[in-house]
Amino acid sequence: MYRFIGRRVFFAVLTILAVSAVVFAIFSFLPFDPAALTCGQRCTPQIIEGNRIKLGFDKPIYEQYWLFLSGIFVGRTYGSGQAAFSCPAPAFGYSFNENACVTDMIKDSLPVTLNLAVGALILWLLIGISLGVIAAKFKNRWPDTTGSVFVLLGTSLPTFVTGLALLIWVSIKWKIVPMSLDGYVSVLDSPGRWFMYFILPWITLAIAYAALYTRFTRAAVLDTLGEDFIRTARAKGVKERTVLFKHTLRAVLAPIITLAGLDFAGLIGGAIITETIFNLPGLGRLTLRSIFEFDLPVVLTTTILAAVVVIVMNLIVDMFYAVLDPRVRM
C-alpha cells in the first residue's frame, strides 16, 4: 500500500515537472516580447531593455526556467539596488499589469474558486445520486421520466443560460437572493452572507453536473441491480431497501467518486463562465483577465496550477479507489 502510494506520488511529481516545463516552453516561444509587455504607453527602448535585464528575460530559456522553479521554493528578487523588489516563496512571477506578485493574486482568487467548486460538488452529488437512484428504482415510471426531463434540460442548457436566468429572476426580479455587490466574504466571517453570495453560482454549476450524475447513477444502479451478487442478497432474505442502499449503492459509489474527483479538478481550473456571470473574483476570472491583458506570468501560473490540480486529484481518486474497492488494494 505505502509502496503503491510512494510510486504514484513520485510519478505525479515527475508529471508536474514535465507539464511545467512544457507550459513554460510554450510561453517562451509565443510571439510576444515579455519585456515589452511590462511597461505602459510611454515606453522607450531603454526602459524595455532595463526591464528585460531586471526580470531575467535576457537569460537563456533553460536558465529562466531554473529561476522560475527555484523561485517557487526560495522566493525571487527582481532588479538590484534601490529599485529591487521581491516576491517571497513560493514565487511564481511578478505581474506588471497589477503590480503584484502572482502568488498574492492566486492567494486572493483561489479561495473563491474553492468555495464555489466544493459547494457545487456537494450539491450536485446530493441531487445527482438521489435522482439517479430514484430513477433506477422507478424505472420507466413517472419519477424516471420526470428525471429524464431534468437530465435533458440540465445537459443541454449551457451555464450561461441557467446562470443568467437565475440571476435575472431570482436576484433581480424576485429579489430572493440579493445581488452580491460587496464582494467575497469568508464563511468564517459571515456564514449568512457567504451562503447568499455563493448559492446561485452553486445551483448554476450543480444543475449542469447533477444532470450528468443522475444519468450516470441511474445506469450504474440498474447495471448493478442485474448483478449476480444482488440476486444472492435477495436469496438470503435481505430487505429490498437494504439491497438498494447497501449492496447496490456500495458498488456504484467507487465509479461515481472517480468521476466526481476529475470533474472537481476541472472546475478549479475553469469555472470561467460561472465566475464571470456572477462576478466572482476566482481563478477562472483571473485567468480570463490575464489572457486579455497578455499578463503572461499570471496565465503561466494558472495554467500550471490547473494541471497540478488535475494530477493531484487523479492521485487522490486512485488512492480513494484503493480504499473503496478491495480488489485494487496492493
Place this chain on the structure above:
Amino acid sequence: MSELLRISDLHVAFPTDDGLVRAVDGVSLSVSSGETVAIVGESGSGKTVTSLSVMGLHKKGSAQMSGSISVAHDGGFLDVLSASEEEIRSMRGRSVAMIFQDPMSALHPYYKIGDQLAEAYLVHNPGKKKEAIARAVEMLDLVGISEPAQRAKEFPHQFSGGMRQRVMIAMALMNSPKMLIADEPTTALDVTVQAQILTLLASLQKELNMGILLITHDLGVVAQVSDKVNVMYAGRIVEQGGVDDIFYNPMHPYNLGLLKSVPRISATGSERLRAIPGQPPSLISLPAGCAFAPRCEYIKFADSNACATQMPALVGTAASHISRCHIDESKRKASFAEAMKEVR
C-alpha cells in the same frame, strides 16, 4: 421423510416485445427431506426459471405465474405465488436457501466473506451480531475451508472458484435451512473441483437431512448425486422418475437422445459425438402438440398426427416413472432396448 416443496402445475411466462415467452409450462414435482431431486435439461428448458420461482426471485411485474408452489416454512406451508413480499423474504435463506451457478460473480466484491455470511444470519436474527460471526466461522469450517476465522476477514477475490462455491454453500447453511436449491452449482468449476463440491453437498445433506433441488445440464452430476430426476424440454417435464429409471430405462425419446449423446470412454477413436439433430423450439411459438416432435427419431412409431396436434399427457406404467410421449408402449420398449445397447 416429510415433504418440503411441492410444485403443482406451475406456469411461468414472460411478456416481451416479440410475444409471450412460455418459460415453464405445467411443471409439477416435489422434494422431501433427505432426498435430492434433479431437474435436467438444456439451456432455455426452464430449469432455472422453475428454481427462481420457488424463491420468488423473478423481477416484480416481469413474470406471469400460475399454479402453486408450497414450501415448508415455520411448521406449515407457504404458498409462494400468493404470499406477501414480506412472507417470502422471511422464507428466503431460512427455510429454503439457494446457491448459484457462478460463484465468481455471486459474492459481493466489496464486502468481507465473514460479513456476507453473517448478514444471511442477521437478516433473520436481527441484532445477534456476535452469534452471526461465530456461526459464519463455524459454517466456513463445516464446508472445509481451513483457518476459517482468518479467511472470514478476506474478500471474495482472494478465494479460488471452488473455494467461493464452498463459501456460497456455507452462506446457504447459515440458517440451517431444511431445503437447498442448487442451480448448476458445479457448472463454472473444473472437473476435480466439481467432484469435491458434489461430495461436500452429499455429505452435508446426510448430516443435516436437507432436501436438495439440483438444477443441472450435466448427466454425470445427476447420476452421481440424485434420487429422483425430472427431464425438462421446452418448459415441460418430459420424463420423471427415479435415477435408475431415467438412466437405464428411458421412456422419452429426448431422454434417450441425451443418454446417447454422452461421450463414452469405450468408444472407438473415429466415432464422433452424437448430438440430437435440430434445435429446440422457440418458447414464444410452441407447437400445439409434443414440443420434441420435430426432432424425434422415433416419431415413426407413433401417430405423427397426434404428435403434431396433441400434447401428450405425463403418464406411465408406474406412478414413479412417467413421461410425455405418444409412442405406443410395446413399440417403444423394443426400439429403445436396441438403442440402449449402444449406450452401455
